[in-house]
Amino acid sequence: MSPFTILSIVMVAILQMSAAGLENANINDEVFILPGEYMLGGLFAIHNQANILSTRSRPDLITCKRFNPYGLSCALAMKFAVNEINSASSLLPGVQLGYEIYDTCMDPVVILNSVMRFLRQGNDSDIHVLCNYTEYQTHVMAVIGPSTIEMISTIGKLLSFFHIPQSWFQISHSASSEKLSDRTIFPSLLRMMPSDRGQVQGMIQLMKEFQWNWIAAVGGSDEYGKQGLQQLSRQAAQNGICIAHMSHIPEDSSSRAIQQIIDRIRNAKVNITVLFASHYQASTFLTYVLSAELEMVWIASAGWSLAGGIQQIPGIENIGTVIGFSVKINTIPGFETYVKKMLSLLKEVRQYSLESNANKARKEDWILSEMQEFHTSCASCRDNISMMWDPLMNQLAFNVYIAVYCVAHALHHVLHCSNTKCEKGFNLYPWQLLKEVKKVNFTHNNASFFFDENGNPNAGYEILTWTTGKKGAPVTVIGEYKDKLVITKSLIKWHGKGKEPQSTCSKECLTGQVKIIKGFHFCCFDCDTCPEGTMANITDCIQCPSGQWSEPGSMTCRPPIFSFLYWDQNTVRILLAIMAVLVLLICLICWLFISHWHTPVVQASGGHLNFLMLVSLAALSCSICFFIGEPTDLLCQLQQPSVAITVATCLATFLVKSLRILMAIDLKSLSQTRLHWLLNKGVGLSIICLVLLQVLLSVLYVKTIKMFSEQANMPIKSLNIFLRCTIDPLLALGFMFGYNGFLVLCSFICTLLSEKPSRQYNMARDITFAMLTFIFSWIICIPTHAGAAQEHKSLVQMSVILFSCFGILVATYFPKCYILMFKQELNTSEYFKAYITKNPSKNELQ
Structure with a gap:
């Protein structure tokens, strides 16, 4: 397991001890909880999978497996942001924010339990059945999360009915789906990650910049990968780019199925492949690519371009050149110090875990069992946290951090806060807060934040390339995309002989030649020179108008030049x-x-x-x-x-x-x-x-x-x-x-x-x-x-x-x-x- 995963396990042990204890480690217990006057809900995938639900014969507790350090980093960022706001005296003076953070286990069924808790009235344990919910006070004012479009679709309609602001962020594959911009389906949804449509537009501009029009595309089997390839296929066709092969990584990740995809990419004779997948599926796929010795340019989606786990795969630099898209990487001021301070309690956690070994009956003590396995190797990590922190983890944590601040700034306006106090003598409902959240426009750490009419942030993309195997940062920023592509080509270290690769099915026709399409792909063609008396318009040779003529291979017709025998010849x-x-x-x-x-x-x-x-x-x-x-x-x-x-x-x-x-x-x-x-x-x-x-x-x-x-x-x-x-x-x-x-x-x-x-x-x-x-x-x-x-x-x-x-x-x-x-x-x-x-x-x- 990678170092940042070990670090995350340590942090979850420490924080659960300080927040909720370790009595029960199932999905019905809060990961973090803090009482407050205005409560925020957090839905993060601390685990990636719920235990087999098909064998569940009654509605009892559901346990989860496959620990996810990215989800934990988001939960920690939310806790840190709320503590920072409560400690400040200017944004919400005299107001205490609280939170309840739950583990979604990356499962739509599991998430419903947590959402039902959010929808209870006030501090009661009941959800009242009413005809009019205008003055219904839900337990939380806003929800940060969840992480996938499947879970968003599951709870989005329910939260939209109560008009609870649901500011979510991308943790893996579908958080940036274009579907989530539809206000008729998700009227109360806001997000910290821009739409995949903009990301795909940036990829298309990148390929046009390098004149790549013969590519392969591989996507994840989830909604993120499917929607991404759908957008890519549509925009590629509109911009003269042909996709020689397009497939999805199978859910079971069988070696035979993935090997077939790799063989088809190799047979297509492309030098460029767009990989639109989560970091989990991308890691699996690239491991097989490495074994197959398939070297080319990989255009990485934001789902895995910053994944440190993939960059740490031995020999990963042999897959070729990786050019990725990522939302601008920002850091949370003081967050690293905050985590280091928690790591100082490692000795106490280790002692507690050793004492817990005597009680073998507590099988649900999942955090302690994982701690026992990794606490020894992590004991020396205390002073080197910055070297272990995954850039993707840092990015997702920052998105959660800013999402909390968006809610805080909206509360600042709703409560008519001054520098010394806020007006709290009235009932505040989620739908009122939602109106203000949509209008927030603030600057934090020299960066401005606001939402457009579709709930998308004012964020563009950074274009980066991997520098795996070299000392220093694992990635190098080479450009950006926000409506327009800006890139510095000289910063890219190409694989092979170091030359910029070409990826075309057919060489471009010369001036005055027309393309004769071969097969199904319009990028594969023969070139035919237009005869005299015609002009080329890419696909056809058009006859010259009356009174004009052209030479063979002309793009235009023109009037002839008349001559005769002159006396001075x-x-x-x-x-x-x-x-x-x-x-x-x-x-x-x-x-x-x-x-x-x-x-x-x-x-x-x-x-x-x-x-x-x-x-x-x-x-x-x-x-x-x-x-x-x-x-x-x-x-x-x-x-x-x-x-x-x-x-x-x-x-x-x-x-x-x-x-x-x-x-x-x-x-x-x-x-x-x-x-x-x-x-x-x-x-x-x-x-x-x-x-x-x-x-x-x-x-x-x-x-x-x-x-x-x-x-x-x-x-x-x-x-x-x-x-x-x-x-x-x-x-x-x-x-x-x-x-x-x-x-x-x-x-x-x-x-x-x-x-x-x-x-x-x-x-x-x-x-x-x-x-x-x-x-x-x-x-x-x-x-x-x-x-x-x-x-x-x-x-x-x-x-x-x-x-x-x-x-x-x-x-x-x-x-x-x-x-x-x-x-x-x-x-x-x-x-x-x-x-x-x-x-x-x-x-x-x-």
Whole structure:
């Protein structure tokens, strides 16, 4: 048995000797009694269990067993408080309080006997049967106790009928039950322990602070444990915390049943367990936990967080880290000295116990029998009481102490007490005292006390951690909870490697992911990234509203950013520079041809047709400007047709020249036909007809394409949208550029079929290389354009346009310019006349 239990046995022996003697040690005798003008009743569990009531065949005396030192400490605190008040001269001057304190044996049946004594009228032994009890004077004015909700429920209605203030406190498991806040069931009940609801709220805040959402919960089999887990389950679900396993410690505390609970906790793979139980059941359960080597974080309820008996279990530090909740630990000034003074009578008690051994017939002398067993080991405890005093015992004793002071302050107001006297010349009834008790608000030892509308005290919780196995105090206060959690994490010494443990079923999803619940627990889930065009709202991917878009894994949607080819972009600047160079070259060639207008090389290469071809090439080069800047309906209507028409003009000129070369060399028999006329005198009409056909195809294309303004109403599919003119429909675009391809092919075939004179200027060769360059450029353009990103498609087409212009210019005009500038000896009629000696005359070529 622990040292504080030994100490309590010593104290009960001493105090019973001084109060009621040791004649009878059964439940019908008062533990302590003191006559007074205003009597207080005390109901404390000096023992934990009544002897088997099922074998009781008649209503005789009931004996109890399993001594409870916590109940005794409360009884002593009540006695000490009353003596202190009676000795003071300021609170109740001239008034003597009395008390009757009974042992409840932690049994609802046993407690009724004591309550019946409290309800007798005055000092009579009878309870009068009346229709109106307003002026009924009960024997006691207030009751301090009992300790469990079962006993409160048993006597609460009875005391409430008489409106006797019943200020009770928590001694173990159910004293803080939320049920006791119900004023319809317990209208006269007040308590010194806050409701379990606040304690559970603090536990939830603690778990949220450490981000623990995967826990186990174990409760006692009594009402305290059941109500606590019920509150925990409800609030955990509301705060996103999953209870992987929840069970109650069986009443019989069988090893097999407890081992099954431990196995289930281990299999749940949790690192946090809330243990909501009395110190008796918690002690039993943790003993098995220690044997099973189950190490984790234990969140202790106020029922056992300060239990010294559990802290003294050998090796208890191996269960892991204990974080507990407790009402603020206060001490009773002078109480320790009071108990030490009683211990000085130990020698006298020992002598009395030895004398009592001669009388074996007194079997009910339970205090002396326990004293005989432990008085030897306790003889040396006299000077070290502070080391043996259980913090939980100290807390419960303080609650009783303050409860007595609450009644005393209420009497002070009812009796209109001054510093010297109180008015006692009138009858005072319990219901009158109850009204004042509910309104008390006083300060004692620098701490204020009052009750709310539900009879709960203005107390919060201290958060503490065990420091078992280390020198100094057994617990360290690390924070507090009163509507708000305040905690100092650095004060916690974690088990294992000393790192803060994690306890989650699944890792939190990343930003933009949604949870897909697995199984029954919402804390167990898979994470799925929301696709583009949606935003995550924890459980679902929601489609973006019209006009907005999002990237994969986004939490929000936003309007897109529009861009297009700007004039100041580096790539655009390069292409514009190339265009300027080409236009400059074309201008130089024009100037060179004009300067040598009547020379054979200019006349033989086409005369006026050269300027038409050069102008069309310049216009084709400048058409890239339609691809730059913010697109508009007009710009999009001009973009592709401008390319197609200028290309068609250039190719029509090439086709006419190719046919003329073919006729002059290989088809002399057609010289007098209409085709000959079209290619000579009717060359302008031929070119106009060829170009006009392209203009008609371009008009068809413009009529069928979608206006750029219509694209503003199209669904958004990206956050970064590059604005460019569409080329839909492809069929119309295919006809338009397919026609140009037909012109290229015809020119290429004509020049390919022409006879190639040796060692003389070859006009067909120039056109052949020009067409090959053009064909190669646009063949490369098609797949490159199709595979390019939107912002690069226009750049691809612009580059192809410039490349094909440059290719035609180099292949067609650079050789002629070379002759004009560096080979003047070749620019003679004789040279070109020799070139066409077996071909048509020079006039035919012109």
